[in-house]
Amino acid sequence: MNDTITAKDKFHKSLHKYARLKRFFERFSADPEFMRNLQSDFEDTLKKNHIRIDREEVHYLFEKSSQDIPDSVKKMWEIVQSKQKWVEQFYLKDCLPSNSSMLTWRNRQIKRQKYDLGPFFTKTNIHSSLAVELSQGCSVGCWFCALSPDSLKNTYSHQSHQEEWIRFIQIMKSFLGDAIKSTFLYWATEPFDNPDYEKFCIDLYNETGVFPPTTTAVAHKDIDRIKEFIKISSKHGSWLNRFSLTSLGIMRTVHKNFTEEELAEVECLPLNKNANYTYGNSGNFRERTKADPSLLIEQDEKLRTAPWHNQDIDYSTSEDYANGSICCVSGFLVNMVSRKIQLISPTTATDKWPLGYIIFDEAKFENIKDLKTTLIKWENRFFNNEMTPDDLVQFYPWIKPHFTEEEIILQGRFNQKKQFFVNENPCMISIIKIINSNKCSFKDIQIKALEEFSISLIDSKKIINTLFSNGFIIENQKH
Incomplete structure (x- = not known):
């Protein structure tokens, strides 16, 4: 501490x-x-x-x-x-989950992200376990938004739901343990669309001891409210707030109305198109780049001037765009208005996952009892140390195996590599070749490995689960 x-x-x-x-x-x-x-x-x-x-x-x-x-x-x-x-x-x-099986799952997602999104993203990401939306939709409508929210429809009332809200925090705390401290109260939403946002933050502080960080794109619209919020968050020990400044005019307004000292613990993020900051290639921005690829080229050129990028040969020699997601949660995303919970983790945005995160599952809940039932169900289904016999064993499409006389190399994006030594893993090459050439379940791979290469069931199980634990295998696919 x-x-x-x-x-x-x-x-x-x-x-x-x-x-x-x-x-x-x-x-x-x-x-x-x-x-x-x-x-x-x-x-x-x-x-x-x-x-x-x-x-x-x-x-x-x-x-x-x-x-x-x-x-x-x-x-x-x-x-x-x-x-x-x-x-x-x-x-x-x-802020690690006290639930050991969830911790194992989270660590596996973090390992995967190194090969999927790159080491810089993985190291600087907060890997929060819980994000909560207190509104449905967003009033701002940024053209580049990586999370593509609908327009604002409704908000979660503190006066009507405080008791339920506190019970929600308590249930999530009992499941997450210390990881509840990583919670923040926005996602594809503008926090201050909710007129009670400050009250929800204080309730979270009272239950967890941590006042959540906040990112807002409307700091220029209600100066008095934002100033008061900065005081409240500082009083309760919040570590940081962020202002998303989408134009130079908005930056000038903010800098005019807030002193340097008032904004000392506030990151003012320049999000105008010509800023050095680069957009995440997901959501709205990804849709724009499909129509106009030059947008991504411009952003990529800026990104490659960053020291962590141009001074790292793995990044500088890669053609991949190194900002394929803005997701910072490997855990739960909850909307209190629509009463939907999702289990998510960052990934490079694709047509399958256009918002830059995997959705492992989602469910609706009518009440807190329903929510608790879902958590237990997902714990049994997802938070496993090993694959089950009926699981489909398939590498993520961006994993490329290479073999030498001495090494087995699994390469992801940005030239990231995991190396295994052949003399320590003599059966791994055969298992990898079976995985690459067949769409098989865990048990079918074991049978093939035994019949074709005389690899014991114990050895094949160990190898497959080693690949799984390192984040190379697509999760929760049934054959």
Whole structure:
């Protein structure tokens, strides 16, 4: 617990320490014209954009002769590093499911994501266990939205449903244990579409001890409400809020109406088309790129300038677009209005999974008792350490096996590889070849392996489950 407190304190300290510089780089990353305007009139450009820094803090932008890393870049990197330490400590250590079978399932999904979505996505993802929507649909309608919500239809009333809401949190807490702390209360929704959003957050805090992070695209519309929310979330120890700023005008409005200190613990994400930020290629944006492939090419060119991308040969030599999902949940997605629960996990968006996440199953619930029944049912069905005899054994289509005299290599996207040594796994090549050439159940593969290669049932079972546990096998397919 001390490590967690230390990590958050260090992150917040760096945010407040460099709040003015943070605002500068928010604008810098959003607006290609900003640099040119700075060169022609530095002071006036800052004043128009409500930024207060000294030229000396960013002088390196105008003087390219020095090869040293500028101090301002070091300061921004300090924020990035302290944030990542918090994510790793809180989400990847403190917020693990107490249900051991769900933990095994979650770990398997995380392993798969490394080969599916790449190591950068996997490492920086929070891998939350629960996201809850308190509205049905969204009022904002961003053209690039990776989750493609319908227009706003209804909201979940706190006055009418507080007792049910608290009972819901308690049931999920009893099932998830510490993982309940990773909950956030939006998905394909705008949090502040719900007039009671703040009350739901406080209830969650009272039941779990954690005030959830929030991402909103309407920070410019109700300044007083958002300011008050920032105070409430800070008072209750929230680690971060985010503003999605979809235009330069909205960024200017936000920067005009909020001081640097007020936004110190708020990430202002520039989501205008010309910003350095790149869109997730799923949902609405993916549909746009199908009609206009140049959109994805433009985004990919920006993405490849990121240090984690261009300095990693696995990424830089891959033709895949390295932002195929914005999903950050390996667990449950619940809509309290439609009363629907889904079991989901991130994946690269495809025609089968166009929103960038696998839906393992979904169910409706009339009441909390129904919800509990579904959780128990899914625990028995999905949260298994091993495959069952009737499960279909099939690699994900992006897994490519390679063999050498000494190694067995399973390669995913972005050149990610899992290596097994032939001398330690002498039967694995034969099992992989059977999987690739036949659409067979677990038990049928065992029979083929025994009859054709004299591989014992025990050995074939061990090999198949090794491949399964590493996230290479499509889950829950029955033959």
